[in-house]
Amino acid sequence: MAGFRTPKQKLSALIITYNEIGYIEKCIDSVSFADEIIVVDSYSTDGTYEYLLNHPKVKVIQNPFENFTAQKSFTLKQSSNDWVLFLDADEVVTKSLQKEIIETINNPNAHEAYWFYRKFMFQDKPLNYSGWQTDKNHRLFRKSKAHFTDKKIVHETLVVDGTSGILHEKLIHYCYKDYEDYKGKMLKYGRLKAKEDFYREKSFNYFLMTVKPIWKFLNHYIIRLGFLDGKKGWTICYLNALGVLERFRELKRLEKKNELAYYLVMP
Incomplete structure (x- = not known):
């Protein structure tokens, strides 16, 4: 984290996993600036759980997968900080996005939640169109001001008690392995x-x-x-x-x- 000032506001990075051994290392490395990293794993069989269990910065919990909304709601409850960064296991925070996140949560006029635009990667090549040009998701928010609605079980929706902003830097999404x-x-x-x-x-x-x-x-x-x-x-x-x-x-x-x-x- 050299070059960045220590954040006054503490941040929890939250991730859910199932058989993500090809992605999870890059994801975890990209959120190492967070004050805590919590991963809820739904009994992976490919070595993901063992990797997380041996990672010194990660707290890993196993929980059976019912649906995405239920799993993310469970994960959110594990956070000990109000500000949370909720990522998918195949997403990566760039250094410039990291800097923007730290500046944002320490802004006294910050919104309660923030949308992230994503840059989609087809294997290691960018995917610029195909319907995803305007794709954005809530990824950074205050735990005390948001929850996942139980009306959806996939493509979960965050309900925010307050206002939402948009970060300028994009999140990298490695959506396509093969x-x-x-x-x-x-x-x-x-x-x-x-x-x-x-x-x-x-x-x-x-x-x-x-x-x-x-x-x-x-x-x-x-x-x-x-x-x-x-x-x-x-x-x-x-x-x-x-x-x-x-x-x-x-x-x-x-x-x-x-x-x-x-x-x-x-x-």
């Missing part, structure tokens, strides 16, 4: 979104299952300029659309399973 890894993420997110729809009593619709994945692809690849990312853009846009298709397929499966359970318990 084809199968990203495909697995999109299918997982699709299934979780289907559960969310099912709990909200949304009904499966064949027309929407046909139209929405196509629209997702065309919107991101053509309207949101994914074609300018070349082959990388095609791959990302296709897999994002596949995630939407999986959402409808899973919703259909859940409805059939529910119908079967209903008929089995009928007198």
